Amino acid sequence: xxxxxxxxxxxxxxxxxxxxxxxxxxxxxxxxxxxxxxxxxxxxxxxxxxxxxxxxxxxxxxxxxxxxxxxxxxxxxxxxxxxxxxxxxxxxxxxxxxxxxxxxxxxxxxxxxxxxxxxxxxxxxxxxxxxxxxxxxxxxxxxxxxxxxxxxxxxxxxxxxxxxxxxxxxxxxxxxxxxxxxxxxxxxxxxxxxxxxxxxx
Ligand SMILES: [Zn+2]
Numbered sequence: 001x002x003x004x005x006x007x008x009x010x011x012x013x014x015x016x017x018x019x020x021x022x023x024x025x026x027x028x029x030x031x032x033x034x035x036x037x038x039x040x041x042x043x044x045x046x047x048x049x050x051x052x053x054x055x056x057x058x059x060x061x062x063x064x065x066x067x068x069x070x071x072x073x074x075x076x077x078x079x080x081x082x083x084x085x086x087x088x089x090x091x092x093x094x095x096x097x098x099x100x101x102x103x104x105x106x107x108x109x110x111x112x113x114x115x116x117x118x119x120x121x122x123x124x125x126x127x128x129x130x131x132x133x134x135x136x137x138x139x140x141x142x143x144x145x146x147x148x149x150x151x152x153x154x155x156x157x158x159x160x161x162x163x164x165x166x167x168x169x170x171x172x173x174x175x176x177x178x179x180x181x182x183x184x185x186x187x188x189x190x191x192x193x194x195x196x197x198x199x200x201x
Contacts, residue, residue: 056169058088062199064122064170065112065177066091069197070140071162072111073097080142082192090183090198096142097193100185108195109182115161119175123157132165140164 034040041047063086073079073095083094101107132138132153139146146153146165156166158174171177179200186194 055088057171058199059086060169060171061177062086062089062091062197063168064174065180065197065199066093067156067158067162067164067166067170068112068115068174068177068180069093069108069182069195070164071158072108072115073195074137074140074162076111077101079193081140082142090196092194092196094188094192094194096191098191100193105182105185105195108185109180112180112182112197115158116174116177116180118160119173120161121159121173122170123159124154124170125157126152126154129153135163138163138165 066084066086070081070093077095077097079095079097081093082096085092129151132155135155138153138155140162153165154167155163156168156170157163161174177199181198181200182195183198184194184196186196188194
């Protein structure tokens with residue numbers, strides 16, 4: 001729960017590309033996103049916000065599922081991420097993966113669910129920039145998206161699988177994601193493969 005005065009609404013969303021919810025942030029700026037047709041309250045209006053727990057939990061699960069997939073694809077194929085998006089319960093991630101091995105879709109689904117069943121702990125820690133960037137393969141996107149003036153970097157560690165620089169919200173262990181289905185692998189250009197997933201439960 002949060003209270004504040006517009007435009008300093010205190011609400012929560014991750015710094016990653018989470019879909020906007022009615023109380024949300026645009027970059028560093030808190031934003032109130034009105035339903036279409038609803039009147040906008042004047043600046044300075046006192047507001048009271050609440051997190052939609054189910055929506056947020058589902059996003060945390062699917063987001064963590066993307067991490068598992070990203071870790072597995074990097075471990076097994078060495079492929080970097082070129083894009084992604086998510087909604088509650090479904091998500092996609094694009095990889096620089098010119099050569100897709102036979103059986104990739106089914107093998108990937110099995111590998112992701114093996115990591116879910118392994119119930120790996122997920123830790124976060126904040127390190128000085130130099131220490132974080134000294135960790136091998138800590139930037140998993142093809143482009144380094146960390147601004148140059150950021151002095152500290154948050155690390156999300158799926159212990160034993162994957163460490164990444166990341167500012168988002170995750171569940172505490174991989175088993176909390178639940179079963180994941182790989183629904184589609186699409187070609188998006190010569191290099192890029194788009195992998196779609198959904199939470200089964
Ligand atoms: Zn994340």
